[in-house]
Structures are given as structure tokens and as C-alpha cells.
Amino acid sequence: MLDRNVIQGRGFRNVVDGGRVTGFQLQLRQPNYRGTAGSLLDGVEVVVDGERVPDHVPLWTIQGRTLTLDELRASTDVRWQLDEPVVITVPKPGGLTTGVHRIEVVVHLRRPYFPPAVSRTTFTAAATGVIVPPAPGGGLKFGVSTYSYTGDIYTLMTLEDVLADVADMGATGIEILGEGNIPNYPEPDAAWVDTWHGLLETYGLTATNYGSWVDTEMWRDRSLTAEEGAAQIRQDLRLAKELGFSSVRPKFGVVSWDLEPHPIWQEAVERSLDLAAELDVVICPEIHAPTPIKHPVTQAYVDFIEKSGTEHFKLLVDTGIFNTAPVLELSEEIEVEDGEIPMHLRPLAVPMSDLVEVLPHVHFIQAKFAEVDDDLHDLHVPWAEIITTLQDNGWSGWLSSEYEGRRDAYRGADQVRRQHALIRSLAARR
CATH class of the missing domain: 3.20.20.150 (Divalent-metal-dependent TIM barrel enzymes)
Structure with a gap:
């Protein structure tokens, strides 16, 4: 079952690549009442502790594929289903510190059945998340x-x-x-x-x-x-x-x-x-x-x-x-x-x-x-x-x-x- 909040309780963590912390991730559930084709996704702004990341920067992982915003817009075979969370990866050398962080997101998607002038829709959400360090070795x-x-x-x-x-x-x-x-x-x-x-x-x-x-x-x-x-x-x-x-x-x-x-x-x-x-x-x-x-x-x-x-x-x-x-x-x-x-x-x-x-x-x-x-x-x-x-x-x-x-x-x-x-x-x- 997904959390009611668009920002999910699971999945908030630092990303480690080759022994280095290169950024952080969070998971979002679909904020719309139906699934959305990848070509209709129009970015996601992420704000953590007041620091804003522009909507074109984060990477999207949907149905096992990690894509940039431009790749999503050009896609024809990717869909954000209603029952599947997406992983949003934000590049940030060193990642986030251990502890509690304030998170805000603004998800942009286009509705193909709306008039073009108003088809871009925004969904906002806020939450706190906790970066938990790896368990240390020992007894x-x-x-x-x-x-x-x-x-x-x-x-x-x-x-x-x-x-x-x-x-x-x-x-x-x-x-x-x-x-x-x-x-x-x-x-x-x-x-x-x-x-x-x-x-x-x-x-x-x-x-x-x-x-x-x-x-x-x-x-x-x-x-x-x-x-x-x-x-x-x-x-x-x-x-x-x-x-x-x-x-x-x-x-x-x-x-x-x-x-x-x-x-x-x-x-x-x-x-x-x-x-x-x-x-x-x-x-x-x-x-x-x-x-x-x-x-x-x-x-x-x-x-x-x-x-x-x-x-x-x-x-x-x-x-x-x-x-x-x-x-x-x-x-x-x-x-x-x-x-x-x-x-x-x-x-x-x-x-x-x-x-x-x-x-x-x-x-x-x-x-x-x-x-x-x-x-x-x-x-x-x-x-x-x-x-x-x-x-x-x-x-x-x-x-x-x-x-x-x-x-x-x-x-x-x-x-x-x-x-x-x-x-x-x-x-x-x-």
C-alpha cells in the first residue's frame, strides 16, 4: 500500500556510487487520479531545507528505467502507473546529512485532454524525511x-x-x-x-x-x-x-x-x-x-x-x-x-x-x-x-x-x- 502523501515514507536516502555519495533519492506516488504517459511528465521541483532544485535537474526512475526529463518527454513506452511509486534522484555531491529534513515537491504534468493553454498541471506536497546512516559494525x-x-x-x-x-x-x-x-x-x-x-x-x-x-x-x-x-x-x-x-x-x-x-x-x-x-x-x-x-x-x-x-x-x-x-x-x-x-x-x-x-x-x-x-x-x-x-x-x-x-x-x-x-x-x- 502507498502512503497517502505524494511524498512516500520509504525511499528517502543518499545515493552511493563507487564509494562516493553522489546525491539523494525520494519516492513519489502518482498524484493524479489516473496513470500518466512519460511524454506528459513535465518535471519535478524538489526543495530540501529551503534549497531548491530546478524541475529539469532530477532523474526519474519509472518501471525500472532511469531517465532524464528530456528522455521522458521523448518516450513512447513509459508510463507512471497509479499504483507504482517513482524514484526521484537529485544529484548532490556529499548528499544530505544524517537526520530530519524538510521536503517539498512540485510535480508538473500535462493533461492531453485539456486546452493547451491550461494543460500543464501542478501538484504540490510537503513532508519531513529522515536520512538514516548505515548500521555500524560491531556487537x-x-x-x-x-x-x-x-x-x-x-x-x-x-x-x-x-x-x-x-x-x-x-x-x-x-x-x-x-x-x-x-x-x-x-x-x-x-x-x-x-x-x-x-x-x-x-x-x-x-x-x-x-x-x-x-x-x-x-x-x-x-x-x-x-x-x-x-x-x-x-x-x-x-x-x-x-x-x-x-x-x-x-x-x-x-x-x-x-x-x-x-x-x-x-x-x-x-x-x-x-x-x-x-x-x-x-x-x-x-x-x-x-x-x-x-x-x-x-x-x-x-x-x-x-x-x-x-x-x-x-x-x-x-x-x-x-x-x-x-x-x-x-x-x-x-x-x-x-x-x-x-x-x-x-x-x-x-x-x-x-x-x-x-x-x-x-x-x-x-x-x-x-x-x-x-x-x-x-x-x-x-x-x-x-x-x-x-x-x-x-x-x-x-x-x-x-x-x-x-x-x-x-x-x-x-x-x-x-x-x-x-x-x-x-x-x-x-
Whole structure:
């Protein structure tokens, strides 16, 4: 599916030729209500951050062919179809800087059924785009959670659109929500499973973490038993393995605002460990605000890891625990006194020294965030400290973007790009 804006969210990038950055590209959808022959295209003006590029300069890539404006005007076998985006390439030695840019376009085309005096029609559009640098080498790997696209997925975007978007920004890992993203969960048909693996191959993505739930209070008259909880974990372990994931995050029902998991958690995990080892899938409980690292909940998980000696139960850290300011946009419908910040939204500002203590037990990091501004500054999460701590301590693993801010249309896709531009730039400095 194409974005509603003429300027597409995907495809905004620098162009590298022979090791040199020679310009930049953007993608446009057809602004007219019908396709247009190449001979009727009359140029496109591009303005980036106030710098105007005349309409005859950009190159057009249509149906796999790259043409100048004069070549388009002379063409007889090129057509800009309604359902196909075009790539506009703007020559610019050195390209654009990493970060957020203001983009405007004016597309000119002629309508052959209008009187000649008025046949030239203009279509204008404006947007912001993010230049994301390549992922640096080293131990850190950069992925995205489908949760970042909440509100857009299955309304404005298909699951494939999301995977295409993740790949377009140069991320290589995809995290999903089992019950949120798998049709006919927990028993997808074989055709969908084949399609899923085909999408991973097409977009060069690795399946990373599979989000699941153990709904301990599913029934009105009683809690789940340990065996029922284990059955849920085992079901998701098998499905995760079938889909190529290497870890499962079971979100247990909690019994307090400290996110203390229901007492069945340990026995349910114990009953699932043999299967996890057989499948080589790691079970990762989540350390999530308002629970800090130095807390009985986290310590109970660490104690279980150390006493069991297992390699298939480790920690998943959600970076919301490092917030230095409250993210009030996330507030649930919870009654509090006027002016009071709900407990789960209060910034914990967990120190990096606490992270270092548990880092040997951390398998996966959900890079939770809510807003990165136009200057690539995160308003809540101290990414420079986090990236430095991970690199200084030699941690290798996935940072999986989990946007949880305002759900305006396409905002998640834009914000994830901003976060990747930020954290990759920080990682590349080392």
C-alpha cells in the first residue's frame, strides 16, 4: 500500500556510487487520479531545507528505467502507473546529512485532454524525511518491533508494508507480537507460514523476538494453574520456532503495580525449559517500568537463571526503565489525583551501573521510546549513556525499536527512523 502523501515514507536516502555519495533519492506516488504517459511528465521541483532544485535537474526512475526529463518527454513506452511509486534522484555531491529534513515537491504534468493553454498541471506536497546512516559494525544489531506501527498496521499498512519499511531504513531484525500479528493465532495455516518466511527472505530480515502472553486471569472465577501457564508458553515456543524466532517474551499477568508476576511464573517456566532447550529458543521475561533493575522481581529472575544454570531463560530489558522524564502521552485510563503522575509513568532513571550488573544475563533489549525531536534528541531516554554502556561492556545483541508515543498516522514509521539515525550515529562514534 502507498502512503497517502505524494511524498512516500520509504525511499528517502543518499545515493552511493563507487564509494562516493553522489546525491539523494525520494519516492513519489502518482498524484493524479489516473496513470500518466512519460511524454506528459513535465518535471519535478524538489526543495530540501529551503534549497531548491530546478524541475529539469532530477532523474526519474519509472518501471525500472532511469531517465532524464528530456528522455521522458521523448518516450513512447513509459508510463507512471497509479499504483507504482517513482524514484526521484537529485544529484548532490556529499548528499544530505544524517537526520530530519524538510521536503517539498512540485510535480508538473500535462493533461492531453485539456486546452493547451491550461494543460500543464501542478501538484504540490510537503513532508519531513529522515536520512538514516548505515548500521555500524560491531556487537550491536538494529531491529524494530511491529508494535511501533500500532494503529497503522492493518489499517494504513499491511504486515508486508511494515517489513518493507523496516528493511528500507536498513534495520535487519523484526520483532512481532504473536497474537497481534499472526492470522488465526495460534494455528496459522501452512500458506501463511510459507508467506512469512518468504517475506523474511525478500526483505533480508532476521526474526528476533516473539512477544507472547500468559493470561493468568483469563477466567473470571480462578487464575491459571502452573500447567495451564506452561501450556501457553510451550504453545508459543513451538510457534516461534516454526516462524524462525530465537526468543520468546512471555508477559505474565501481574499482581501489583511493581509488576510482580503471578506466583505460577516460576513453575510454568520450569515446565517449559526442556522444550525451550530442545528448540533452542530463549524465554525472556521483561524488565519493564515501573519495575527497576534493583527490585525483588528482577532479582527473582536472576536467581532463577543462576540456580538453574540454564541458557534458555534470560532477561529482556525495556529501555523505558531509563527514562529521565515522564511520558505523559502513554497514560492509560487510570484514576489519579489531579496533577499526579501515575506510578507506571514516573521516570525511574535507572543508573547504568545497575544495567552493568545484570548485563551478562540480558538476551534482548527493547529500545522503548516515545519521541525523538527534529534535532535527533530523545526527550526521555539517555541513549548516549545506554549505547556507551553496552559497547564498553562488550554486549552483543539486538536493540529492537519499540515506539510507544502518539499514534498519529505514519508517526511510528517516522519516529523509528529518527531513533535509528540517533542510536546508529552514537554507536558509530566508538
